[in-house]
Amino acid sequence: MNIKPTLVVIGNGMVGQYFLSQLAESPLKDTHQIVAFCEEIRPAYDRVHLSEFFAGKTAEDLSLVPHGFFEQNGITIHLNDKVVSVNRANKTVTSEKGIKFPYDKVVFATGSYPFVPPVIGNNRPSCLVYRTIEDLEQMVASAKNGKVGTVVGGGLLGLEAAKALRDLGLETHVVEFAPRLMAVQVDEAGGAMLRHKMENLGIRIHTSKNTREIVAGENCLNKMCFVDGEELETDLVLFSAGIRPRDELARSSGLAMGARGGIEINNQCKTSDSDIYAIGECALWNGMIYGLVAPGYAMARTVVADLQNHESFFTGADMSTKLKLMGVDVASIGDAHAKSQGALVYTYQNGSDEIYKRLVVSSDKKKLLGAVLVGDASGYGTLLQYYLNGIELPENPDSLILPHRSDESVGLGVDALPNSAQICSCFNVTKGDICSAIEAGCQTIDDLKTSTKAATGCGGCGALLKSVLNSELTKQGVEVNTDLCEHFAFTRQELFDLIRVGEIKTFADLIEKHGKGLGCDVCKPTVGNMLASQWNDFILENSHVGLQDTNDTFLANMQKDGTYSVVPRITGGEISPDMLIALGQVGKKYNLYTKITGGQRVDLFGARIDELPHIWKELIDAGFESGHAYGKSLRTVKSCVGSTWCRFGVDDSVGLAIELENRYKGLRSPHKIKFAVSGCTRECAEAQSKDVGIIATENGWNLYVCGNGGMKPRHSDLFATGLDKETLIKYIDRFLNFYVRTADRLQRTSVWMENMEGGLDYLKSVVIDDKLALCDQLESQMQYVIDTYQCEWKTTIEDESKLKRFRHFINSDQHDENVIFVEERGQIRPANEGERKHFKLTEVT
Amino acid sequence: MNWLNVCSVLDLQNDSGICALVNGEQIALFYVQNTVYAISNFDPFGNANVLSRGVIGDLKGKIVVASPLYKQHFNLKTGICLEDESVILPVYASRIENGTVQIGVTS
Numbered sequence A: 001m002n003i004k005p006t007l008v009v010i011g012n013g014m015v016g017q018y019f020l021s022q023l024a025e026s027p028l029k030d031t032h033q034i035v036a037f038c039e040e041i042r043p044a045y046d047r048v049h050l051s052e053f054f055a056g057k058t059a060e061d062l063s064l065v066p067h068g069f070f071e072q073n074g075i076t077i078h079l080n081d082k083v084v085s086v087n088r089a090n091k092t093v094t095s096e097k098g099i100k101f102p103y104d105k106v107v108f109a110t111g112s113y114p115f116v117p118p119v120i121g122n123n124r125p126s127c128l129v130y131r132t133i134e135d136l137e138q139m140v141a142s143a144k145n146g147k148v149g150t151v152v153g154g155g156l157l158g159l160e161a162a163k164a165l166r167d168l169g170l171e172t173h174v175v176e177f178a179p180r181l182m183a184v185q186v187d188e189a190g191g192a193m194l195r196h197k198m199e200n201l202g203i204r205i206h207t208s209k210n211t212r213e214i215v216a217g218e219n220c221l222n223k224m225c226f227v228d229g230e231e232l233e234t235d236l237v238l239f240s241a242g243i244r245p246r247d248e249l250a251r252s253s254g255l256a257m258g259a260r261g262g263i264e265i266n267n268q269c270k271t272s273d274s275d276i277y278a279i280g281e282c283a284l285w286n287g288m289i290y291g292l293v294a295p296g297y298a299m300a301r302t303v304v305a306d307l308q309n310h311e312s313f314f315t316g317a318d319m320s321t322k323l324k325l326m327g328v329d330v331a332s333i334g335d336a337h338a339k340s341q342g343a344l345v346y347t348y349q350n351g352s353d354e355i356y357k358r359l360v361v362s363s364d365k366k367k368l369l370g371a372v373l374v375g376d377a378s379g380y381g382t383l384l385q386y387y388l389n390g391i392e393l394p395e396n397p398d399s400l401i402l403p404h405r406s407d408e409s410v411g412l413g414v415d416a417l418p419n420s421a422q423i424c425s426c427f428n429v430t431k432g433d434i435c436s437a438i439e440a441g442c443q444t445i446d447d448l449k450t451s452t453k454a455a456t457g458c459g460g461c462g463a464l465l466k467s468v469l470n471s472e473l474t475k476q477g478v479e480v481n482t483d484l485c486e487h488f489a490f491t492r493q494e495l496f497d498l499i500r501v502g503e504i505k506t507f508a509d510l511i512e513k514h515g516k517g518l519g520c521d522v523c524k525p526t527v528g529n530m531l532a533s534q535w536n537d538f539i540l541e542n543s544h545v546g547l548q549d550t551n552d553t554f555l556a557n558m559q560k561d562g563t564y565s566v567v568p569r570i571t572g573g574e575i576s577p578d579m580l581i582a583l584g585q586v587g588k589k590y591n592l593y594t595k596i597t598g599g600q601r602v603d604l605f606g607a608r609i610d611e612l613p614h615i616w617k618e619l620i621d622a623g624f625e626s627g628h629a630y631g632k633s634l635r636t637v638k639s640c641v642g643s644t645w646c647r648f649g650v651d652d653s654v655g656l657a658i659e660l661e662n663r664y665k666g667l668r669s670p671h672k673i674k675f676a677v678s679g680c681t682r683e684c685a686e687a688q689s690k691d692v693g694i695i696a697t698e699n700g701w702n703l704y705v706c707g708n709g710g711m712k713p714r715h716s717d718l719f720a721t722g723l724d725k726e727t728l729i730k731y732i733d734r735f736l737n738f739y740v741r742t743a744d745r746l747q748r749t750s751v752w753m754e755n756m757e758g759g760l761d762y763l764k765s766v767v768i769d770d771k772l773a774l775c776d777q778l779e780s781q782m783q784y785v786i787d788t789y790q791c792e793w794k795t796t797i798e799d800e801s802k803l804k805r806f807r808h809f810i811n812s813d814q815h816d817e818n819v820i821f822v823e824e825r826g827q828i829r830p831a832n833e834g835e836r837k838h839f840k841l842t843e844v845t
Numbered sequence B: 001m002n003w004l005n006v007c008s009v010l011d012l013q014n015d016s017g018i019c020a021l022v023n024g025e026q027i028a029l030f031y032v033q034n035t036v037y038a039i040s041n042f043d044p045f046g047n048a049n050v051l052s053r054g055v056i057g058d059l060k061g062k063i064v065v066a067s068p069l070y071k072q073h074f075n076l077k078t079g080i081c082l083e084d085e086s087v088i089l090p091v092y093a094s095r096i097e098n099g100t101v102q103i104g105v106t107s
C-alpha cells in the first residue's frame, strides 16, 4: 500500500521539467510519489534553442533531462501518453493509454500551441507551425521540395523562423499584419531599422498584409492571397502568429478560465481548485500569459515552495528581452512604447551603422521606464539593471545611449547594484548569490556556472556575470597579474603585437627592447613559439635554439628516462601498406617500442638521442616527414573513412583531412591543435571534441570550433554551416591565426573561448563578418606560413652543424648508462627502479 | 686543482647546454654570457640524465636551468634547487682556456 501522497505533473515541457528538477532538489522528492505525463514522444527539450536543430543539433543535444534523471529521483514518467481527463470529485487522472491514477495534487504544465489564423486553406500541404522537433522535421522535408518559404507573423519567433527558412536555402518572405516588425517589443523607428537590416540580409518583408486565403499556386505549391488583392507564391507557409494556452484539459475539468483562455492562477499559482496548480504558458496570472521561460521557471519555484508550506509569491515577471536575429541585436526593456504617464523619450539614430536606441524615462528623469535597442544591444545589461532595480539615472540620461568615443565610461559599475539585483533571470540568481559563491571560492565563470547555474540558460547575462566576478575578485585583493613572467611586463598577446608590428625576429632583440634579464623557461619557449608563428624561421637557427624546450630542440618528445619518441606524420590517418612496412622496418631495426596513438598515427618510443638523426634519415627516405608531435602546433587531423567507403558517407572526409593537415602542418600556436573530419553526422571521427571539427552534411561542411578532449572536455561550438570548401578553409585560416595572435600561452582553444569576452558571437563577428577588419591580414599570414613550411627533420639532417648536439656526450661516443630497457609483451620498455638496481648489480659482479 | 680538457668552445651552444663525460661522471655544461657553468647532468626528481637539455635563464637574479622533465629550477652557480633547497646538485669548477673548455678536478 502506498502511503506517500501522489503528485501528478501534466506536461513535460521546459517548465514541467524545470519543476521536476526543483522537486528533485527538495525534500518533496522523498515525501511524495511523483508521476509525470508527457504527450510528446521524448522528454523535455530546449525549445528556446530549437532553431539550433537546423544547425546540426540533434534531439538528444537539445534534451533538458540529464541521463538517468527520472530513475535516480524515483520519478515515474509516462512518455507519449497524454492526460485526457482529470476527475476532481474522485481525485483521479486518466491518460489516453488508459492509465488511471489517484492524485493528491496536480500541476498543469501543458504549455501552449501555435495560433493558426483562421484563413481558408490554412491546412494545405506544407502549411506548418514552429514549436516541436516534429514540426522542424516537417519543415526540413517540405523545404527539400521547395524554393520559397513564407513566415506569417513578424514577431520575435517569426523572425527566428525566417532565419531557419533562409538557412534551409529558401527564398524567404515575412508577412506581418501590423505596419511594422516586432510590434510588441519595438517602436516604429526601431521596427523600420530592423526591417532595413532584415532586407539587407535577403529577407523580403511585407507589412500591413492581411491574408485572405491560401490556394494552390502556379509556380509554387501554394499561393497566399491578401485582402488588398496582392498575391504571393510560396511553397512553404509557416504560421508564427502567436501562441494560445493549452487549456482544453483544464477547461473540461471545470477549472476557472480567463475570458480569452488560460488557466487562472493566484499568487501561489493555484487554480480555482486548491489542489491543482498551473505553471508556464498555460497559466493566466493577472490577465497575462507569459510566453517566456523565465516567468514559467519562477512559477515552478513558487509551487515547490508552496508545497512545502514555505511562503512564496509569483508576482508577475519582467518581459524584457534581448536576442540576436541573424546577427542583428534587438532588445526591448519595460515600457518600450512610452505609454506611461508623463514619460519622456530620448532617441539616438545612426543611419550609417544602422543603430537605433531609445530610452523612456520618468517625468523627473530619475527612473528608467523602458528602452529599445536595435543594431547594438551592448548596453542591455546595464539598462536592465537600472530598470529592474529602480536605480537613479545619471544627470543626462541620454549619455547611456550616446556613443562614447572618448575613454569615459558611462556603463553602470556593477558595484552600484544592490545585492538583491537579479543578474540571471533564467535561474533567478542575484548579485548576492554570486558574491557568496565567489567568497566560497569560485574564481572563474565556469566555477560560477556550476555552482549557481547563472548564465546556463539563455546566456544573456554572461557579460554582466563576468563584470561581477572581476569586480569581486579585485575587491578580495586577488590581483590578476597578467605579466608573462618577471622578464616581460606584457601579456602574450601584447608581446605578439610588439613582435609583429616592430618586426622583431629574435629573442635577444625583444628582451633588449621590451624586457629585462636573461629570460626563463616560461618566456623563452613562448617567444620562440611566437617568432615561429609569425616569421616561421627554422627553429634550430642559432638565435632560436636556446629558446626551445627540449622537445623542440631535439624535434622529438622526451620520455621519462631521457629517451625520445619518434612520430612521423600520417596525414588523415591514411597510410599505404608499403609505408606501414617501412615504418615497421625502422622500428625493428632500432628496436623501438611501437604504439598506435589516439591521433591515428604510430609512435616509436625508446630512441636514444644519437639514434634520432639516423632513424629520421631512413624515415624521410621512405617518404615520411616530421609529425610535429614535439611542438605546440598542429598535431593530427583525424578522419573517419568517409564517403569513399562508408555506406553513410556524405562527403570525402579523408580527402579533406589530408588537405587540411598538409595545409596547417608546422603552424606554431599557443598550444597544440587537433582537428578531425567526419563524413556524416554519425560523427565517427569525434570532430566535436577537437579544436577544429568538420562534419559533412547534405548542404556542405559544418564547422565546429574550440572543442577539447583531454583533462577538461568541452564540446565544440557550431561555428558555421553548409560551407563549401573554399569558405571553410578561409574561416579556418582566419580562426587559427586569430587564436595564434590573441590566446594566452599554453591556452587551448577551448579555454581561450571560455575566456573570450563576447564569446562565440564575438568570434563569429571577427572571423565571418570581419568586424575588426583583420581578415585580410589573418589570411595572408596563414599563406605566408604555408609558403615557408619545411620538414624540420629534413632541414636538420641536411645540416652537419645541427647534428653535433644529437649525441649524449660531446666528448665521447658512449651511451647514457642510465637508459636501460627490459622486455614486456614482446617489446622494450624503460626498466623500473627495482629492475635497475638488479641490472647494476649483475653488471658489477 | 687539475684542469682537464673537455671540448672546444665551438662545441658549446650559446644560451643552451651540452653534456660531457668526465672521469665517468655526466656533467652538464651551459654557456651563458661567455661563461661556462658545470653541474651534474642527473635530474634527481626525474631520475634521468637530462639536465643539459633544459632551458636556461635567470630567476630573481639567479642563473638557472629548468629540468626538461618536471621543470624544477637549479641554480647553475650553487646547484641548489629553487623549489626544494634541500636538493643540491654537484657543481664543478669550469673555465675556458685558449678556446678549450676545462673542468677542474682535485687530486
Ligand SMILES: Cc1cc2nc3c(=O)[nH]c(=O)nc-3n(C[C@H](O)[C@H](O)[C@H](O)COP(=O)(O)OP(=O)(O)OC[C@H]3O[C@@H](n4cnc5c(N)ncnc54)[C@H](O)[C@@H]3O)c2cc1C
Pocket (backbone or CB within 6 Å): A010, A011, A012, A013, A014, A015, A016, A017, A037, A038, A039, A040, A047, A048, A049, A050, A051, A081, A082, A083, A084, A109, A110, A111, A112, A130, A131, A132, A157, A160, A246, A249, A279, A280, A281, A282, A290, A291, A292, A293, A294, A296, A323, A458
Ligand atoms: C522556437 C522557439 C523559440 C523560443 N525562444 C525563446 C526565448 O528566446 N526566450 C524565452 O524565454 N522563451 C522562448 N520561447 C518560449 C519558450 O519555449 C516557452 O516559454 C516554454 O517552452 C514554455 O514552457 P512550458 O513548459 O510552459 O510549455 P512547453 O514547453 O510547450 O511544454 C508543454 C508540454 O506539455 C505537453 N502537454 C500538453 N497537454 C498535455 C496533456 N494533456 N498531457 C500530457 N502532456 C501535455 C505538450 O505536448 C508539451 O510537451 C521560444 C519558443 C519557441 C517555440
Ligand code: HEM
Pocket (backbone or CB within 6 Å): A557, A565, A567, A597, A598, A599, A600, A601, A602, A603, A627, A629, A635, A636, A638, A674, A709, A710, A711, A712
Ligand atoms: C608532457 C605531456 C604530454 C605528452 C608527452 C603527451 C604525448 C602525447 C602523444 C605522443 C600523443 C599521440 C599524439 C600524436 O599521435 O601526435 C598524445 C595524444 C593525446 N594527448 Fe597527450 N601528451 C601530453 C599531455 C597531454 C595533456 C595535458 C592532454 C590533455 C589536455 C593530452 C591529451 C591528449 C589526447 C586527448 C590525445 C589523443 C589525441 C587524439 O585522439 O587526437 N596530452 N599525447
Ligand code: SF4
Pocket (backbone or CB within 6 Å): A640, A641, A642, A643, A646, A647, A648, A649, A650, A653, A678, A679, A680, A681, A682, A683, A684, A685
Ligand atoms: S561519420 Fe559517417 S561517413 Fe564517417 S564513418 Fe561514420 S558513418 Fe561513415
Ligand code: SF4
Pocket (backbone or CB within 6 Å): none
Ligand atoms: S594521459 Fe597521461 S600518462 Fe597518458 S600519455 Fe597523456 S600525459 Fe602521459
Ligand code: FES
Pocket (backbone or CB within 6 Å): A423, A424, A425, A426, A427, A454, A455, A456, A457, A458, A459, A460, A461, A462
Ligand atoms: S538570464 Fe538567461 S542564463 Fe542568465
